[in-house]
Amino acid sequence: MVNNVTSTRKLPLAGVKIVDFTQVQFGPMATQILADFGADVIKVERPGLGDISRSIDVKADGVEDSSSFLAFNRNKRSLVLDMKREGALEIVHRLLEDADVLVANFRAGVAQRLGLGYDDLKDRYPRLIYASGTGFGESGPLAELGGQDMVLQSMSGTLWHHRDEAGRPRIYPTSFIDFGAGMAITQGILLALIERGVSGKGQRVDVSMIDTAVFFQAQEYTGWMMRRFELHWERDNLVGVFRTSDGWVTVVGLFRPDPLRAVCDALGIDGVAEQAEFASQSLIIENRAHLWGILEAHFSRYRTEEVVARLAQANVLCGPVFNYDDVIAHPQIMENQTFRELTHPKVGNVKVVDTPIRLSASRDAQVFNAPPLLGQHTSEVLNWLGYSDEEIDAMRESGLID
Known part of the structure; x- marks a missing residue:
């Protein structure tokens, strides 16, 4: 399979071929990381709407303008294929003949109904790495449920741990479980590729969102299981x-x-540290509301820049609360090249967030091609698979492809 996205051999995953059935965030973020480092990712999408993330951006003007899709699908090729139609499975098998990795986040049972379960493929493609992401795992009482970040926050103890002073659980507005699971499945794929280099055999890689969410709280869960103590870095400390x-x-x-x-001392607050009600860590926590009121009255005397300078001079960890525009314009972010600009054929120039991994031997070789239009590479991929232009036209006429 010719990689039309990145052909240079300087990237560590150049030559790795990936068939990508993932949607939304968890899977697409993982395959984008692999694509950023040279893998040829063929993204299989449904006709009409494609990846669900093409249609969940409420500000988007059509399926090509979704910021959600643009965030996680650069450096990939889009093949539109109606998996419900006869002939679709044959095309997928042609893709898999030369593929290294299949990545999917189907709901439980869907892959098996399509004939694309791990057991359906492992003997036919013994070198294939089969990576699957799920909400709750491949088996068990919740395996049939679909997974979504905020639901998993709720069911993993995360929201209970993030309750406000009135005891009301609070949702984190960032999809950090999706991101963590995406990083985990990326690591799993890379580990499986390394192992295959020794054994010559593929294997299954499983990552669930529930396991990821619990893993994020490893310290908290360990303390709870040992002592029934809720470790809370904010509530239990200054x-x-x-x-x-x-x-x-x-x-x-x-x-x-x-x-x-x-x-x-840093802010010139006299007499507070010596008060009996703040004489120990436990008393500070017990009288937190009173102390916070005193401190905030003094903090409000200074500009943020001066507070940060004074506290930093006293070796107290601190930082200003930045909004998004502050972050985008910050010299450190610009130095890190955290944001990259892509040229999209319909949207124009778009800034996206780069992968946080920096490899010194690969950095100059990386390219940042825009996420594909829906079905942009369908004919190209099918031609590579050996289908003639006439056969491709007939597939399009039948609705098998778009």
Whole structure:
């Protein structure tokens, strides 16, 4: 399979072929990382709407304008194929003949109904790495349920741990479980590729969102199971967000023997650290609301920049609360090249977030091609698979492809 996205051999995954049946965030983020480092990713999409993420951006103007899709699908090729029609499975098998990895996040049972379950393929393609992402795992009482980030936050203890002062669970507005699971399945694929280099055999890679969400709380769960103690870095320490005269600053009073005194000395707050009600860590937590009111009255006397400078001078961990525009314009972000600009044939120039992995031997060889239009590479891929133009026209006429 010719990689029309990145042909250079300088990228570590050049020559690796991936058939990608994933949608939304979890899977597409993983295959984008692999594509960024040279893998040829063929994204199989349904006719009409394609990946669900093409249609979940409420501000988008059609399936080609979704920021959700543009965020996680660069450097891939799009093959539109109606998997419900006769002939679709034959095309997939032609893809798999030369593929290294199949990645899918089907709901439980769907792959088997399509004839694309691991047991359907492992003997026919003994070198194939079969990577599947699920909400709850491949077996068990919840295996049939679909997984979604905020639902998994709820069912993994994350929301319970993130409850407010009134005890109401709070949802994190960032899909961090999807991201973590995407990173995990990427690692699993890479480990399987390394192992195959020794054994010559493929294997199955399974990652579930529920396991990922619990793993993120490994310290918290270990403490709970050992002592029934809820480890909470914010509530149990001098950690919080305080209003300044022009914004907000986050203070993390960890790794200091007496963080309250350090903060008071840095901001010129007299007499507070010596008060009996704040004489120990446990008393500080017990009287947190009172202390926070005192501290915020003093924080508000200073601009954010001055607060950060004073606390940093006192070796207190801190940082300003930036909005998105602050982050985009920050010199450190620009130095890191965190954002990259793509030229999209319909949207124009679009800024996206780069993969956080930096490899010194590969950095200059990386390219950043825009996410594909729906079905942009259908004819190209089918031609490579050996189908004639006449056969492709007939498939399109029948609705098998688009």
